[in-house]
Amino acid sequence: MRIVIDMQGVQGSSAKRGIGRYTLAFAQAVLKSDRDHEILIALNGADTDLVLDIRSAFTGMLPQDNIKVWHTPKKVSDLFDGDPWLRRSAEVLREAFLANLRPDVLLVSSLFEGLDSSTVTSIGQVTTRIPTAVILFDLIPYLHRFPYLQNPSIETWYERKLDHLRRADAWLAISEATQRDAIRWLSLPPERVVNISSAVDDNFRTMDLSETDRDRINKRYGLFRPFVMYTGGIDYRKNIEGLIRAFAKLPTDIRKAHQLAIVCSIQEDSRATLSHLASSLGLDSDELVLTGYVPEDDLVQLYNMCSLFVFSSTYEGFGLPILEAMRCGAAVIGANSSSIPEVIGWNEAMFDPTSDDAISAKMSEALSDTNFRSKLIENGAQRAKLFSWEVTASRALDAIEELHRSTAKRAPDPGQKSRPKLAYFSPLPPERSGIAGFSVELLPELARHYDIDVIVAQKGVSDIWVRANVPVRSIQWFEKNASSYNRILYHFGNSMFHEHMIGLLGRFPGVVVLHDFFLSGLHSYRQVHEGMANAWDRELFHSHGYPAIWERLRTSVDTIQKYPCSQRTIEDASGLIIHSNYSAKLVREYYGASSQINMRTVPLARAAVKLLSKQAARKELGIDEDAFVVCSFGILAPTKLNHRLMDALSASALSRDKQCKLVFVGSNGWPEYAALLEKKKSWFTGITGWVSDETYRVYLAAADVAVQLRTDSRGETSAAVLDCLNAGLPTIINANGSMAEIDPEAVIQLDDAFTDEALTDALDRLHGDAGLRRTLATRAQNYAATRHSPRLCADMYADFIESVYGGVTVQDVLGAVAALPEVPRAGEDLVTFAECVDRTIPRTARVPNLLIDISGLVTGKDHARKQELITTINELLLDPSRDRRAETISFDAEIGRFRYARDFTFSMLGCPIALGEDSVVDVRNGDVFVNADPSISGGDARRDAIVLEWKAQGVSVGHTIAEWRKRAVANPAAPPFGAGLMVIRA
Template sequence: MRIVIDMQGAQSSGSRHRGIGRYTLSFVAALVEAARDHEVLLVLNGQYPDTLKDIRDAFAQRLPASAIKVWFAAEPLGRYQPRGRELREQAKSIREAFISQLAPDLVLVTSLFEGHQDEVVVSVGHFRNIPTAVLLYDLIPLIYEERYLADPSVRSWYLEQLDYLKSADLLLAISESSRQEALQLLGCASDTVVNISSGGDDFFKPIELASSDYETLRSTYSIERDFVLYTGGIDFRKNIEGLIAAYARLPIAVREQFQLVVVCSLRDGEKQALRSVGNQCGLSEQDLILTGYVLDGDLLRLYNACTLFVFPSLHEGFGLPVLEAMMCGKAVIASNRSSLVEVTGRDDALFDPADIDGFSGLMRRALEDSGFRLSLEQHAMQHAKKFTWANTAASALDALIGLQQKHQKSVKALGNNTNQYRLAYVSPLSPARTGISDYSSELLPALAEHYQIDVVSITDDVDDPWVRQVGRLRSVEWFRQHRDQYDRVLYQFGNSAFHGYMFDLLSEIPGVVVLHDFYLSGVLSYLESHEQPLHSGSFLKALFHSHGYPALLDWWNVRDLVSVVRRYPCNFGVLQGALGTIVHDEYPFELAREWYGETATTNWYRIPHLRGATEMTGRVEARNRLGLPEGAFVVCCFGILAETKLNDRLLDAWLDSALARSEKVFLVFVGSCAGETYAQQLASHINASPARDRIQITGWVSDETFHDWLSAADMAVQLRARSLGETSGAVLHCLRAGLPTIVNAHGSFKNLESASVMMLDDAFTHDDLVRAMETLWQDPDLRSCLRGAALRAIREHHTPERCASLYQQALEASYRSPSNVVSSLVKKLAADCMSADDAKRQARALALNFPPPVRLRQIMLDVSGLVLQQRAQSETGFAPCLQQWLSDKPPPGWRVELVYYDTKLQEFRYARRLAASILGVMGACLRDEPVDGWDGDCLLLNVSGEAEPEALVPLESTGVHMLTARYEQDAVQIRPFPALHEHESIVLSAENWPTIGELLLQLSPVIDLDGQVSDCALMQ
């Protein structure tokens, strides 16, 4: 399982250097060791940058660096923030969303009662209900309300955190005493609170003290004789006044032999107050030693040097100092309250802190009775062995595993019934002349078995039978206004003008995308050329966003929009905006990895293109309606005619085959031509043929006529070239009709069931096609075999019922996916009233905390000096090399960006206008926006730049690989930041400048690039 641990207990100013901070670090370290069969992620608060390195260093040998994640609130949440309450509520949502997108099986909170006056943000179930366990130290403020909760603001905050505690799924109590508090005061079920106890740091142990150690104690703390030791806090419940009073009642002879040493951090007023108590009890400054804060080394010496350790606390969650003293083999006496009974483990070592005489008497016995004291020391060494971090971690891990198993059972019990979910289905519908309209007509009735569906259409002129019958048709504007009524949204995306409105809609209302065409450049170019100014620059923006500077340069140099449209998919924005992506076969997977790298298909699902097993029209009746002569053998090609469908090659092959020489064989193209020029060429070729009377192009036909041709045909030929990732609905029509069909192994065709079609090579020859048609025409047994296999394939894989079931699985998996977190968070934050400045800060926080699930890794080049000069050329001669890097096509999954530090805004920004100037292209679609840097990106930092160290914290904390680049005359020296060894330096010469792929190969031994750049230089 994946355990995500909130580490703020080791970060906050109130806990970091106290018991909770020490417990957090020691416990989590032990849990990481115990959970080696599980994945552990640590989550840190970026508002405490001074703690990040210490915690990373503490776990460097236990966890990979990538297992430590840092989140950021939109802005500081300090005590005097005017809108602190509102901002803290927003920060709670951001934190829980950040954790949720890590896809945890469960979350462990190390300290819940934090955040009243600092930057800590802790909540449970504020945004997402994830199985959550919380470390429970104690409920002391609830027990002593009059002391701790007198301030109304403190009380309100504490009770709110207490509600979060009650909503947690599991409490890991640090003692049985704390466990009982939860059961009795909170009414928790016994199986939801587990005592995991505590451990002591191995640092605390018996040591031989040298004379120099005693001299150090004497000179530093004025300890001149044997002493009684207390260490802990100064809080009232620590009962230091009672300790002083009990010590003062010892006989003078005993006090003359033993000093009382109180070790705790004291402010001046607190120190004076304790001195006053001592004076009232008749104690001199030599009787009562107040050390103030001591370093760990001195604390170890004090434990080992003392004669007796006394802990008079009125209430403890555990009482770690008692255990530490026992681990050092010292005699220990403690109050008989709360957890101290179980930590001390010996009744005759306990006293009633309210009975000062009894307390003093036990102290005297321990000091004067050497036999009793020796037995306490022997007991201490043995009893302390029961408290180990390994035992604590093992108990905690068992409880966490139990929580996960319990959660899995509850999820399974709920099942996967989605019938009550409302689904917005966004798609063109009949009579729109697109195959996706037909597809939706077949899918909707089957999908309605799983969801309550409203269909969203850009037009109300819809004649789809199911929609007309059910009557739930919504306009796009109505959908925008009522988006919150829907649990699920499904977009049917294609590369035609019918889908133009979906781009903006998807950015506003995220959903699952069905990608019928991998390339979306066609519809984007259409929008730009036909619907200005609304979509002005939409194609160029998508081109740059998807493919970076090389594609923009290509467009600028070629100036042929058609060739660029066919060359680049321009679909990356849609892939990033989708909560999940559905495709119909493996070919789009191949294209996505080819263009965007191995991680591009996150949250992708394959659902076969559906075709219902509808009864075909009677063959004889269909032929009569179409006017075919008796005994005719009909070869059909279905779908729009275009160069990419190779209709001209089919015509040529048919004319050169024996089929054309038979008066009984007909060739019919059932569809219309996509281009006038291509139509004229085909018509001219047909008219010049002696067989022209047996060749027909039908043009666009009705559904009824289309199905008549399917029923009437004897075989089909469906060919493809220069596929843009589309799936052919026409070939599935042929298979559903049981038509023997010839295809070539191109694009999605190559993934068809091999037995169901006659498959030619992708690069088939003219003779190959002639031979295939003649073979199929002359072999009725082969046609029969293909017919049976085609019908079986449709029944087994392509029925609407099966596909609808797969749709439901994909939709639910997508909406459970971490990628759904951001859309839900945006919706929640948008509901709050925010100023424009607030909205900007929230947007930056979202960008910083939530990298898109599908993204390109960046190699960012700091060119602050060039930007400051406001010109593309620099005296170093480095700009031409930058031009080469910007022009290079990077390895799949990477992009190149120039960045600079803005001294006014104190942030890094993309230097896109400078990049356009260096390349000599028009950069109207480019903006110098704030840098989004995420895990795995690389930043080559200009060591002579203006960046403040604070500006690097967000980038470094999110996992950006930091390197320094020293620009010299015609050379660049690159080193990791900070460089550990001189040999890690990489020198790039302008005379032998590497490509981006070669640069990444050079960097990969120096910084961890997750193995994603192997052979990348060969991919150029």
Template sequence: MREVDQRSIRILVDLQACQTNGSARRGVGRYSRALFAGLAGGAAPRDIYGLVSTELPHSASIRDLGAAKVIRPPALPNLLLDRDFEGGVRDAIDDVLWSSTVASVSPDIVHVSNVFEGFYERVPLPSPRVRAPGQVFSATLYDLIPLRFPEHYFRDERFERWYRFRLEWLRQADLLLSISEASRQDAIALLGLDPHRVVTIHGGIEPHFRQVADVGAAHRRLRESYALVRESFILYTGGDDHRKNLTGAILGFAGLPAELRAKTQLVLVCDLEDRRRSHYLEIARAAGLAAGDILFAGYVTEDDLVDFYCCCATFVFPSLYEGLGLPVLEAMACGAPAIGANNSSIAEVIGRPDALFDGNAPEDMARVLGLVLTDKDFAGRLADQGLVRAKKFRWESTTKTALDAFDTALRRKREAGVAAAVAHWSPRRRIAMVAPLPPAKSGIADYTADLLPYLQEYFDIDLYVARNNAPNEALSAQYRVFYADDLYNNIRNYYTVLYHFGNSEFHTHMYSMLRDLPGVVVLHDAFLSGMVGYVDFNLGRSGFFATEMLTAHGSLARNYLLQTPREKGIGDSIAGLPCSRRVLDNATGIILHSPYALRLLEEHHPERWRPQTWIIPSLARCPVAISVGERNSIRDRLGIAADAFVIATFGHITWTKFGDRLLEAFVSLCAKGDQRAHLIFAGELESDDFGYRLKQQIHASGLADRIRLTGYLSDVDYKDYLIAADLAVQLRKITRGETSAAVLNCLEYGIPLIVNACGTMNDYPDEVVVRLSPDPSVAELIAAISELAASDSRRSQLAASGRDYIASFHHVRRCASEYAAAITSFVEQTKTAKVENFAPLLAPYLAATGDPPGAAAYCASYFDARPEYNFSRPRIFLDVSHIAQGDLNTGIQRNVREIVRALYTRTVPGLDAIAVVRTGNDLVEASEWLSGLGLLLPGELASLNGRVVEFRPGDNLLMLDSSWNEYSQFRPVFARAREKRVPITTVVHDILPLTLPPGNFVPGGKEWFANWFHLALEESDAIACISKTTADRVIRYMGEHGRGRPGLRVGYWHNGSEINVPANSVHAPRLEEIVCEPYLLMVGTLEPRKNHLLAVNALDCLWGEGFGPNLVIAGKRGWMANEVLTRIFEHPLLNKRLFFIEQCSDADIAFLYMNATALLALSKDEGFGLPLVEASRYGIPILCSDIPIFHEVAGAHASYVAIDDPARVASAIRDWWAQYEKSVVISSAGMPCLSWRESAESLLKLLLGDNWYWQNTIDGSKSVDDLSENQKVNQR
């Protein structure tokens, strides 16, 4: 186990540098955003949060984290105090208040993107004075240029005071991430920092800075847009700042020979005020330059900047000092020969002396410029080397270096905490320990007894036990022992409570105690589902198990517990889900025993949990070495020959430990002639089918005299077998995050050990164990055992490594010191996060305000408004108000039902879907409707009924089923959602009422729909369409009608298609006769646009010829259906060749699809076309109208028909039928078909993964045909 794996890591990044006027749109802001994006994208298993201001002028533009992980403090109180620019009263109050928000997240690392923000704006810093124990303060260091050039930067005394005050923050930081080695050396030299506290991470280049495919075209673009009048040009980019040395660039260019200047122009990309441009033009004229020699390009777009880099003869950078010199890197990445001043990070980036010059000597710059312009080979070498060097500056490597630096800094803090504990620097305190104790038959009881005497070196300890668990006499004599419920009266006597939790009945009483009396939890088992189940099924708390499972795991638990029979769902959920969430939430700190246990919890709870988590390995002791004589004596006592080669496996013998496979490998080894080998199963054999079969296999092997089943062993006998063994094999099939005591015992006793890659077995280093595959074959076992049996030296190496590993990481004394450090860190961190901790810190500053009561009231208001970050699963609210009022069983409502069903039984952790209906101005959970769908568990309806939902950051509101005439009544709901920054997405199934001609919808339908649609465009942050065709129509409509607010996003996903027929459902008997003859099937509500009338008329043409298949129409009556219904019911061939199935169950629809000759879909238009996908699932051909949406859905897997008149449709059906009889029609097989689960996941990817197709990035929409690629975001 590596030290870096010894804890989970939560990182909070202060992103105010991305928001200030001074930095948001400059290099510091861009660098900060890029570094944060790298941390957020590559930090697993670290937990990354962003901290942004709600008051600064610019948005941080964070799109790499969900809103749930962005912390937005309330506005700082306006105390009307003057600033003294030296950390005075106002700044001090701001810093303390800001720190209270930082503390509320309990971060391990607080990283400030730029300390030097806020001279002109209000930018607080987290105060080092309220830093929690063990917490790392870090910052990005760009440069210390004002200290290098004080004569230029400290002319304003206020700025100097402010700057030097902020320097003190840097000096108190635990870690500085320097963007160049030059800046790192400055920090060490100018601030006197320890070198290990400053780490160089460099920076990366945005991917669009690269060589263009056609340099000639790029050059033409520049000539059309800028006054480029010479054959070639030299490029400079920079700001109007003393150190950027714009004057030096002009004078260096002026020093070139006249014949070179005649062919070359100097292009200055720099945003200058008119007076400054005139100033530099005067310098140029004084140096002898003509009007056309210099081009002041001003501000240029990123695209133009890339073209300038790619087309320049050389890029020159005469800056007198840089933190990194990003323009040089960008130029090199674009293939420009780059030269620069020989100072700071510029030399570091360019990397070759012959491309450098003295920035203070224009003649030296002219020398190198002339060399590049006249020596093409030299320029080519510079360009080639620049491309290679630029590739080394990648955000991936910057991010990795930063994360490694965080890990190292945190490790140093932890080691310091452990050292402080060992040195007893902290005062001795009394703690309460709640745990099972011997003689309880519990491994955790034994563990606790082993830990107690060593932990007592650091704390006074009182023991609290269940009433049925009186400890043995030895413990009772050494410690004060109380019953667990006495702790409620005694809690004030203790620094904290230490709970030992495991997955058994010995811990049931702790569950409610931890809720009432929070404390530090040692979580011996990641899974507590067995213990929770015991409370329900053995202690009589009916419903407790289901409630806790739903709280812990949401849809995953529901998916298990809705299974039938109920007992199977319960058993599967106990085996598959930890159910530890409540313990994680109520603890003040978590101690685990392995990285695997942490990974297991993080896998089930990607939303994480509030308390810090440390990993402290399980306890072990290195026993006294045993002599050969003593070992032989023990073997003799056990009846084992001194020369026998003993292969042993230790612990309870069950089907989960591959004992049968080990036996088979042993028998094969013996068959090869190894007469010395013996196999010992050292433990109790399970009394089940596996145990019976293993005994039978041993008997049948003919090796019963060399195979031993010991049965239950006393401690003495168990240790004797450890001493007697030559080789141990410890395998597992299933793990719940527990640490195998038998594996530790083998390593303690120096037994060479074979394990498989399962659970915590993966945490041991390769030099300590021989690790097989997770599911090792018999051959793999034979090879590993044979190799070790044949090599004394390899076994000796493993034995020594195992003992050393135990001594280094698992020794009980070391572990006890880590317990002491962890407990202290947890308690002090919890104290630091409490609001009452900050009042004493504010007191002296409030007294200095002149109005202490008023200032205190302002600060109290801030604390009241401070966001408490909720470490719970993000939620997506699904509005089902319309369908809950009445399910008309339309295609849209099938979509609603199935999406909700899929999300409510989702098998991916980390999200809660909650169906809601509007009641007045509130949303309440749609419990009655959900119950009707069979999605609630027994007893859940009563607990949910009428429960009003409250939004919080990180939620999403999806208008999945919004009514055309009630949308405006959601406005109060939308307003509350926006207050909590909850995005609102409206689902648009189609906009056909706006695009189809009159006669397809009821009178007034277009107006109703338009009103709803316009409201949706006005109120929504995003529109989710069920097809790309619909999305394109939405975008085009917005452009043509000037609808859609700036920032509105549009995306699409596809419907699922399987028909979920209940297992006990059967189709209607009357369908049996219908399916006996070939038929075309039409599925869908009867309404004009579905073209049922066209289909009947077309088939009539064929039937009149005595030809053609039957027609089966399955669907309910829709609007304006009288004409087609009259035609159907008066048709002479009704129920002979024409069949109308009006009341169709899912079983009926499935049966009709299953037996159909083909699907006939002649719609004038659709939002999606679900019947096509359903038909493909049943493998039947598709004959459909030639419309865009059907091409999107079916592609090359359907036959298309023009729908202009019945005769033409009849002709197409006749031609298709002729092909069908030859078995050469187009097959629907291979058509993309999503399940409803896949459809729901695709919708979530759209909503939560920022996977949008288009965004309105400008003021006012454009037609979809006019959108640039920057506005159309590729569907990933």
């Protein structure tokens, strides 16, 4: 299960107080649990320094890639000149960001944030599909509207947060009292409100302090006598005035022997008020000590040193200071209200907080009765053992797991009244494309789930079902009406039939079915045959970086065969459907982290077609009824190993059977290969050339055995093999690419690198054993029907498409923002928000980048090591590894931003090409920033600020190129360089 924790509880105004400490310790405890869950932490990027501090707190506990940062405008607080439109827009953006992390459960650490900070929280503004749990600290303002909600702005803010709170699916209360309040006053379902309790860090412990340590603390805070201590903040409900009045009521001898230390941050107006109160009660100036903010280390020592800890609060969500004091060995007394009795657990240690006399009497007893004080310390020690972060994390995870179980089968959105409208992009008959034939089989089944329009770039469609059942739209029509579609599905293959989809996918994102992992043929066709300048080069560079461009322009490498050029298509896809695990493996191998795109394997749909009887088929083809016919289907090519089949058949017993006939059903588009096959052709071999679908099916019916071989698979799935299985043909294949995934019980499966002898043996076995042929025929049809039926595959398509569109896109964000009742105050607010959207929801996934700052080289600053640097940089740029991409960047002082330095770098590599793609640098979590040479990078405060901000976003900074070069040479197999270095000289 993937759990995403919104960590803004440690980023808001309470970051340094109880909520902040609770949030951080709780998240760390969850990470230390032995539950097998994936944990992601989400941070608000408004405060760069704070993000860096939080990242540091999880060092060694959580991979930095699991810490995700989103971005919000800074003018969003409710009290301090916050822009209502920006705040509401930021809520939408945050929810979209969290939804796109695809959590199984979202945990909100603190919902009541944003009153006086740039934190932003909400639930259900964009989607209600994400099961959401909220840590509930208390309902204090709700229960005590005076004085907390007297300000109308604060009251409005709080009521909005309550509304969001009610939309949650589970509530993790930090005490039994808070649990009771939530059920009673908000009518929340009791089974979903769980008391997870609380704990304190191990830093809070008993200490053996030396006299030197005690003297240092006493002098630092003006403590000259034994002291009574309180900590927890200055607040109406904390009843500090009552504590001071109770202290003043102590017997004179006890009071004069002690000081009262109020240990917490304090504003000057509060300091003046409390000091005046103490003076009016006759307390001397040294009897009340207001320490101000105290670092945690000092706080622990003060707990250890105090004579008595008093907590006189009238209401608490839990009361962490009580537990902290107990853990430090203090004698503790407290109020008998709200959650405090749960912590103290002994009636004798409690008092009525509304009575100054009761507080004073209990203080006097604790300070004067040695036996009672010892019992207080012993009670605290025993009670403290009952609370631990391990227990709290375990209770929380139990509740989250139960929430996940109960919502995993959540009913569809009741607002969905009809089938979603789907734009379906694919070539269709009469186009000579295998994908066209695939689509006419899938469409009728997919139409059970969607109201479909097919979008084509062809003059007409010949398929009867399509013409009778779905509108056929042109590309131009779609562009004008794209907003009317709820879903978009693109079928991509490596041919000219898909050329029009490339630009459309970038403008109108949708789910992509990647029939061919290699799209290099498509892109090279656009540049070479369609005259689209740099179309192929741009895709080569985008998918494979500098090594691919260098090899294309400087070497004889066949870059069409070597480089897939499919990364942009994969990145731009909202979700990716592939037809085999082998294709998924290729995505990961070539594009590394970009394979994190939402991807699912769905078997290639292939329907069984009614065929002629064998007798009728052979009569139509002019083949003797007694002949033994071996067919191989598909375009003839070296990768199909047609020549190997001819050689094996010549060596088999079939070559001595005058009734044997080998037929290649397909065209031969390779002149050199055609000549080779003609030389090998014998009296029993025929090559049909291209045939119609009807003739193709006649050969399926006429054949006795099919042989479908392959080498150098490029991620495609063979429809011809599935047709053979559906036809009940005993079929020989080799375990290459996706064919390795076919059930070996349904075919005769040879090794990927099979020998001619093995193929000859398989042919002889099938020729001589009619029973084996019948067994394989039955198994083949059963396998095809149960795994590749269009109905089953269409159901899987629909399930995946709906899961993809369950996420939130940029278009969804913009639509939700446009519907807000508030309006932006100024045009600059629109620009600010647009920048946050771009940084928070990048349109594409990609591999991590090694960002090499070559500012000095670009600006032409003279340097003695310039040539040496160029050589080193070139070596990194041409590193062929696939898990990280090297990019050169340069700081543009005019705009105060980094730009890519691509055209300069092509020239540096000796490649005569300019793609004009020196845009502003786009950084992502996991990137690495290195200085080519700090001495020529130049100094600019704006540059330094950008690099620090990148670090907060998860970019690794502070490296020199020499360090990274040394690492690569020492261990070429280690990230980020993978396969080692390809060394050239400039």
